[in-house]
Amino acid sequence: MDLSKFTQINPPHRLLMGPGPINADPRVLRAMSSQLLGQYDPAMTQYMNEVMALYRGVFRTENRWTMLIDGTSRAGIEAILLSAIRPSNKVLVPVFGRFGLLLCEIARRCRAEVHTIEVPWGEVFTPDQIEDAIKKVKPRLLLTVQGDTSTTMLQPLEKLGAICKKYGVLFYTDATASLAGNALETDAWGLDAVSAGMQKCLCGPSGTSPITLSPAMEEAIRKRKCVEEGIRTDAHQNGVDEMIYSNYFDLGMIMDYWGPERLNHHTEATSALFGARECARLILEEGLDNSIALHKLHGDALLKGIQGMGLETFGNLQHKMNNVLGVMIPQGVNGDQVRKLMLEDFGIEIGTSFGPLIGKVWRIGTMGYNARKDCVMQTLSALESVLTHFGFRTTQGAAMQAAWDHYNGSR
Numbered sequence: 001m002d003l004s005k006f007t008q009i010n011p012p013h014r015l016l017m018g019p020g021p022i023n024a025d026p027r028v029l030r031a032m033s034s035q036l037l038g039q040y041d042p043a044m045t046q047y048m049n050e051v052m053a054l055y056r057g058v059f060r061t062e063n064r065w066t067m068l069i070d071g072t073s074r075a076g077i078e079a080i081l082l083s084a085i086r087p088s089n090k091v092l093v094p095v096f097g098r099f100g101l102l103l104c105e106i107a108r109r110c111r112a113e114v115h116t117i118e119v120p121w122g123e124v125f126t127p128d129q130i131e132d133a134i135k136k137v138k139p140r141l142l143l144t145v146q147g148d149t150s151t152t153m154l155q156p157l158e159k160l161g162a163i164c165k166k167y168g169v170l171f172y173t174d175a176t177a178s179l180a181g182n183a184l185e186t187d188a189w190g191l192d193a194v195s196a197g198m199q200k201c202l203c204g205p206s207g208t209s210p211i212t213l214s215p216a217m218e219e220a221i222r223k224r225k226c227v228e229e230g231i232r233t234d235a236h237q238n239g240v241d242e243m244i245y246s247n248y249f250d251l252g253m254i255m256d257y258w259g260p261e262r263l264n265h266h267t268e269a270t271s272a273l274f275g276a277r278e279c280a281r282l283i284l285e286e287g288l289d290n291s292i293a294l295h296k297l298h299g300d301a302l303l304k305g306i307q308g309m310g311l312e313t314f315g316n317l318q319h320k321m322n323n324v325l326g327v328m329i330p331q332g333v334n335g336d337q338v339r340k341l342m343l344e345d346f347g348i349e350i351g352t353s354f355g356p357l358i359g360k361v362w363r364i365g366t367m368g369y370n371a372r373k374d375c376v377m378q379t380l381s382a383l384e385s386v387l388t389h390f391g392f393r394t395t396q397g398a399a400m401q402a403a404w405d406h407y408n409g410s411r
């Protein structure tokens, strides 16, 4: 083998302005390059406890079981769904984009009886629509997505906890793309489980998924207790309910791994944990409310710039996530060619779309480390040049001026 072909990793310089991943904050990268520790070293278990405390702050919760699942954001989703859903349980999923469909798909693999309600992509549900469906279906769980990056819409959740409580339904949301960029109040909104991801508003690389579980969710999971044979002792009693049909994602064992028992479940992804800890420190040092306000500021500046350029946006702007914008690809312009030139000549990545939006919509993110004025201005400037190159007519400089005016007006 000619090893000279395999040079040291040295990725090209890119500004990641798609719907995630984004460029990681250098502080997070530095934390991740720290030396490893043994799993049960008191220094390591202290870091784990700190991660739990820090993420309680990020999720705005008192939940004891606030921890990390090793794996990308869908690992957090799968861990919660596999641990909470018993085969044949009814679940209700309000679908308004690709990631609602992902919840359905994972729930089906848990052998749930999956019921859906749908609105067109670009819209969200009213609490009444969800309550009516709960009355009809009588699900054990309501599975929602807070910010569905595929449509850039943010489902209002604040009234759903009370509805779920009224009908005895467990309430979960996927906040992968919304946490720390949009308000999420785990306890005040009555959520029983939330999962998130690092590679969006949290400023980090993907690879761990922070989750939080309410006492009611813990109780449901504890009933399915089953400790793997090689580490089981006489003190470990099986629960009364069916076991969780995954070892890696068994939240019963994972709680005992993060808790005082320090059950020997998996080998911690230490570098990823160091990174996740730094992400939470960054957000809480900034202040969670400030972080959300900054995402709104830069998201709105991008919106003004895009409108100033004469482009149409996608979806109901009243329900737009702060951190991602859907932009309609103008008639006669090839969306992929624009993305290619943005990447090759300007080093800027913007996102394509899925399903019914493919070829029609670009998605531009302003989140995490890239929720910054310079990133917004560079992206608008490059997009204007590339679109002009492909024959789109716009007033030169109007986009930058509109964004700039927004920043100056918001001081």
Ligand SMILES: Cc1ncc(COP(=O)(O)O)c(C=O)c1O
Residues within 6 Å of the ligand: 019, 020, 072, 073, 074, 075, 099, 145, 147, 148, 149, 150, 174, 175, 176, 177, 197, 206
């Ligand atoms: C809302 C939402 N849920 C889930 C996922 C899946 O995340 P991952 O690719 O990290 O597993 C994404 C990724 O973009 C997302 O935006």
